[in-house]
Amino acid sequence: NPPLSPASTEENDSSSFYTTLDARNIPKEEVSTKLSTCWNEALILLRECAYAIPELVHDGVLAGDTFVTFLFTLLSHDVCFDTCAALIEEILSLQGSSSSGDSRKVGGGKSRHAFSSSHHTPTTFYLGNVPNLYDLWRKFTCRQLAQ
Numbered sequence: 125n126p127p128l129s130p131a132s133t134e135e136n137d138s139s140s141f142y143t144t145l146d147a148r149n150i151p152k153e154e155v156s157t158k159l160s161t162c163w164n165e166a167l168i169l170l171r172e173c174a175y176a177i178p179e180l181v182h183d184g185v186l187a188g189d190t191f192v193t194f195l196f197t198l199l200s201h202d203v204c205f206d207t208c209a210a211l212i213e214e215i216l217s218l219q220g221s222s223s224s225g226d227s228r229k230v231g232g233g234k235s236r237h238a239f240s241s242s243h244h245t246p247t248t249f250y251l252g253n254v255p256n257l258y259d260l261w262r263k264f265t266c267r268q269l270a271q
Contacts, residue, residue, distance in 0.1 A: 145190060146255065147198040160203035167207040174214045181218040189253050192216075196254040200263065209271050216249055 150159070174181050181187045192215060198208045251257055261269070 145194050145197075147194060148200045148256075148260070150201075152201060155201045156203050160201070163198070163204050164207045167204065167211045171207070171211045171214050174211070174218060178218050178221075181215055187215055187219050189249070192249055193253045196251075196257070197260070199268075200260055205268055206271075209268075219249070 147155075155163075170186065174186055179185075192212065195208055195212050195215075198204050199212075254260065
């Protein structure tokens, strides 16, 4: 996996994002004018998929450290904050429920998704994986911190 730290090659080059997977390296103007609409729609769809098909998280498709770390760095862009925070919340809540043997109930109390006890998904995400996390938090508004 590529390193998850700010790129040091060319400062204002948005292509540096593609080598670091850190959304903070993408210029805010590029995100707000070109990417935000598409990303917000994709984040909403991913959240709905995670809710409807929890196995996407339990099997690690959506819960990989690299992807979740990218989502945390995407929080730095105000235009994507709410949808990104909602997806992170869904992923982390499903990760926690998978190891405790939870299952979702549908209809008459029948289990829709049963998780085997042999599956060992971590129940917490290590925030140390997010580079410069405190700098990210310092830039949040009061409303964003409350969320």
